[in-house]
Amino acid sequence: MSKLLKVLFVAAEVAPYAKVGGLADVVGALPKALKGHGHDVRVEMPRYGTIDVGKYGLTDVLGNFPVSLDSQTEQVSAKSALMAGDIPVYFVENARYFSRDAVYGFPDDVERFIAFGRAALEVPKRLGWQPDIIHCNDWHTALVPYWIKTIYKDDPFYAKTATVFTIHNLAYQGIADGRYIDMARIDRGTYAAQHPELPNALNMLSMAILYADAINTVSPTYACEILTPEYGEGLDQLLSSRADRLFGILNGIDYDEFNPATDPRIPVNFDVSSIDKKVEDKYALQRECNMLVDKNVPLIGTVSRLADQKGFDLIARAVDPLMREINMQFVLLGTGEQKYHDLFHQIGERYSDRTGIFLKFDAALAQRIYAGSDMFLMPSRFEPCGLGQMISLRYGTVPVVRATGGLVDTIRDFDPRTGQGNGFVFHEYDSHALSIAIARAAESFKYPDSWRKVMKTGMEQDFSWGASATEYQELYEKALAFKQKEVARA
Numbered sequence: 115m116s117k118l119l120k121v122l123f124v125a126a127e128v129a130p131y132a133k134v135g136g137l138a139d140v141v142g143a144l145p146k147a148l149k150g151h152g153h154d155v156r157v158e159m160p161r162y163g164t165i166d167v168g169k170y171g172l173t174d175v176l177g178n179f180p181v182s183l184d185s186q187t188e189q190v191s192a193k194s195a196l197m198a199g200d201i202p203v204y205f206v207e208n209a210r211y212f213s214r215d216a217v218y219g220f221p222d223d224v225e226r227f228i229a230f231g232r233a234a235l236e237v238p239k240r241l242g243w244q245p246d247i248i249h250c251n252d253w254h255t256a257l258v259p260y261w262i263k264t265i266y267k268d269d270p271f272y273a274k275t276a277t278v279f280t281i282h283n284l285a286y287q288g289i290a291d292g293r294y295i296d297m298a299r300i301d302r303g304t305y306a307a308q309h310p311e312l313p314n315a316l317n318m319l320s321m322a323i324l325y326a327d328a329i330n331t332v333s334p335t336y337a338c339e340i341l342t343p344e345y346g347e348g349l350d351q352l353l354s355s356r357a358d359r360l361f362g363i364l365n366g367i368d369y370d371e372f373n374p375a376t377d378p379r380i381p382v383n384f385d386v387s388s389i390d391k392k393v394e395d396k397y398a399l400q401r402e403c404n405m406l407v408d409k410n411v412p413l414i415g416t417v418s419r420l421a422d423q424k425g426f427d428l429i430a431r432a433v434d435p436l437m438r439e440i441n442m443q444f445v446l447l448g449t450g451e452q453k454y455h456d457l458f459h460q461i462g463e464r465y466s467d468r469t470g471i472f473l474k475f476d477a478a479l480a481q482r483i484y485a486g487s488d489m490f491l492m493p494s495r496f497e498p499c500g501l502g503q504m505i506s507l508r509y510g511t512v513p514v515v516r517a518t519g520g521l522v523d524t525i526r527d528f529d530p531r532t533g534q535g536n537g538f539v540f541h542e543y544d545s546h547a548l549s550i551a552i553a554r555a556a557e558s559f560k561y562p563d564s565w566r567k568v569m570k571t572g573m574e575q576d577f578s579w580g581a582s583a584t585e586y587q588e589l590y591e592k593a594l595a596f597k598q599k600e601v602a603r604a
Contacts, residue, residue, distance in 0.1 A: 119587075120243070121155045123251070125137060125254070135283075139501060145199070146579070156243070158206065160226075161205035177191055183297050192204050193205045211230070227288070231257050245275055248278070250278065253318045256319045256320075259277040274601075282499075290318070330363050333364050334364065334523055363589065364520060364523050380482055403445055405469075413445065413487050414443065414445070414488070416490065417446075418448045425495055425516060432549045435549060437468065447480055487506070488512065488565075489511065490511045490513045491514050491552075510569040511569075512528075514551050515537060536568060
């Protein structure tokens with residue numbers, strides 16, 4: 115058995131306390147899976163104003179202590195709670211930076227997360243809990259690997275600690291004005307040499323790529339894609355220079371949380387042995403959307419952030435021809451860019467008897483869509499991993515996806531001749547290719563026995579966190595080995 119490790123997750127959002135996207139789901143579930151392997155796992159995040167102390171049972175664990183940010187000092191404190199799986203979570207408190215009604219979206223976000231990262235390294239020291247691995251996530255915590263090798267270089271507490279940095283979405287890099295270089299206590303000369311293209315702007319994510327002991331993305335295919343100009347978001351050359359430290363590990367989903375047999379948020383529970391009950395969830399969703407209640411009309415669902423990245427520009431061009439040519443129903447849940455709010459509001463009015471358009475966030479409705487739809491649409495331009503397709507498979511809902519990132523690693527195109535595959539896949543990023551994929555799915559839906567087979571194939575697959583946790587364990591061991599080699603060379 116591998117060595118048991120002390121692992122500290124540091125992240126801006128963690129389910130169930132604060133969630134904006136898939137990052138929160140990962141950091142809410144992976145620690146529990148790692149603890150199941152015997153590791154001592156703990157989590158750190160800010161305590162936002164939306165996190166209720168009483169609801170989650172937060173208790174004081176550290177009184178005020180100073181955190182230095184260049185020329186200024188901030189007083190922070192910490193509370194703690196136990197999340198699912200009895201994982202300790204430490205909440206960094208500072209009224210100035212974190213007592214707000216949202217996670218992101220403020221002019222001082224970069225400053226806020228610089229402060230969080232510095233505090234996050236002080237909390238374990240003051241608690242006397244020495245991590246073997248600090249697992250950082252996305253740009254918000256990207257300076258931690260740099261600080262471990264600079265500010266804390268000679269600190270015996272972190273002498274053997276290795277850092278792992280997970281890129282959940284390369285498009286978000288924490289780019290800010292160059293004045294933050296000093297606040298982050300980054301040497302300007304070194305930074306300018308490493309970033310000749312932007313010597314007077316801070317790119318936080320790039321610092322983790324340069325200084326983390328190991329780097330990973332949330333799917334194997336995305337790890338390869340980001341080494342190319344098309345997907346590298348301007349960092350492909352930097353990533354290529356660190357390719358020996360770059361790995362891809364597919365995300366999982368929490369099979370306790372997403373279980374159609376026990377999910378209290380769906381009208382009728384079912385599993386792969388009682389798959390016929392799924393139609394009752396479809397009927398309930400059709401009624402909720404004021405659609406014709408008919409099992410023979412294919413119902414396509416999507417739950418997503420409304421942005422170009424997610425392929426909504428393709429959907430915008432394809433929806434009218436599809437609605438004219440195919441007897442289908444469409445339900446959408448999401449929020450995002452105003453142009454898509456306007457577009458789908460108009461689509462909802464134009465096809466009021468065949469669509470359900472919900473421009474909001476509603477976790478319970480999301481589950482009803484996963485359970486009640488026949489197909490789940492994810493035509494992403496790029497997709498680091500994607501959780502929606504895994505959840506839909508779990509609920510017997512057949513994905514229609516573009517071949518990119520984690521969608522490539524989870525969805526195999528259905529071949530009606532062999533009965534192999536668990537979804538419908540298209541490759542070119544254009545609305546015509548999307549329309550053909552949906553038309554193929556709608557045609558296959560007409561054959562109940564064949565459709566039942568693709569549904570069952572998806573439900574029988576295992577995308578739980580168990581296998582991924584084993585891969586992360588191996589990644590931690592690689593990070594420690596890289597760290598030890600660097601220490602030996604110093």
